[in-house]
Amino acid sequence: MLSLFAGIGGLDLGLERAGMRVVGQVEIDAFCRSVLARHWPEVPCHDDVRTAARWWRSRRRPAVHVVAGGFPCQPVSDAGRKLAQEDERWLWPEMAEVIAAVRPTWVVGENVPGLRTRGLADVLRDLDRLGYRARAGYISACEMGAPHPRKRLFVLAHAEGEGRCPGRPQRRGAAAPDGDLPHVGGPRRRTGWPAEPRVGRVAYGVPSGVDRRRALGNAVVPAVAEHIGRLITTRYPHR
Numbered sequence: 001m002l003s004l005f006a007g008i009g010g011l012d013l014g015l016e017r018a019g020m021r022v023v024g025q026v027e028i029d030a031f032c033r034s035v036l037a038r039h040w041p042e043v044p045c046h047d048d049v050r051t052a053a054r055w056w057r058s059r060r061r062p063a064v065h066v067v068a069g070g071f072p073c074q075p076v077s078d079a080g081r082k083l084a085q086e087d088e089r090w091l092w093p094e095m096a097e098v099i100a101a102v103r104p105t106w107v108v109g110e111n112v113p114g115l116r117t118r119g120l121a122d123v124l125r126d127l128d129r130l131g132y133r134a135r136a137g138y139i140s141a142c143e144m145g146a147p148h149p150r151k152r153l154f155v156l157a158h159a160e161g162e163g164r165c166p167g168r169p170q171r172r173g174a175a176a177p178d179g180d181l182p183h184v185g186g187p188r189r190r191t192g193w194p195a196e197p198r199v200g201r202v203a204y205g206v207p208s209g210v211d212r213r214r215a216l217g218n219a220v221v222p223a224v225a226e227h228i229g230r231l232i233t234t235r236y237p238h239r
Helices: 010-017 030-039 049-056 092-102 120-129 209-218 222-233
Strands: 002-004 024-026 066-069 106-111 132-140 151-159
Touching (some): 010 066, 010 106, 010 222, 024 049, 030 209, 066 092, 092 106, 106 222, 120 132, 120 151, 132 222, 151 222
Parallel strands (some): 002 066
Antiparallel strands (some): 106 151
């Protein structure tokens, strides 16, 4: 897996739990890169998705079967200015450029629910143009047992001729109905996570506290990423 907009590795950790192996990461934030370096010291990391395609092709690299990334949500968030493609932080085209260069079998995209009406059509259109069939749907962290909803929109796409994307048949380039990404083997709700009453990692007085809170707030919940990963590895294990 090649991880774009890796943050502190929440998506990476979950997909690894599903059986994948991270072979490259791209993250612009220096604090987040320091976290990635601590947990994935052997994995090469680049600092800018806008030059990631050239960086990855600059030397001999492992084969990439999955490109995954939660591209910035600020352009499409309900809490933002809602400029979508007019926002300079709209970096889906850069992710699409990496996909075009690497040609993975699978693509995993993550964003906030606002993407549904402010950019999903462009994402699906680009994936279709690149030869991928895609499905989109919502998954909330509470479905995996978290004590909070954290609803997110995921796009799961596969290359034509490599099988079919989990879920019901769908015309190419169309957005799937809400929640159309299926559960593997029935609902995977957990009994709940232990409470963290003191939350020491983000308490006042902790070094880099602001960076920690921001990074945790932006991170993909690993249990959700694991569920997405198992949609791939359980049904279509790589051979």
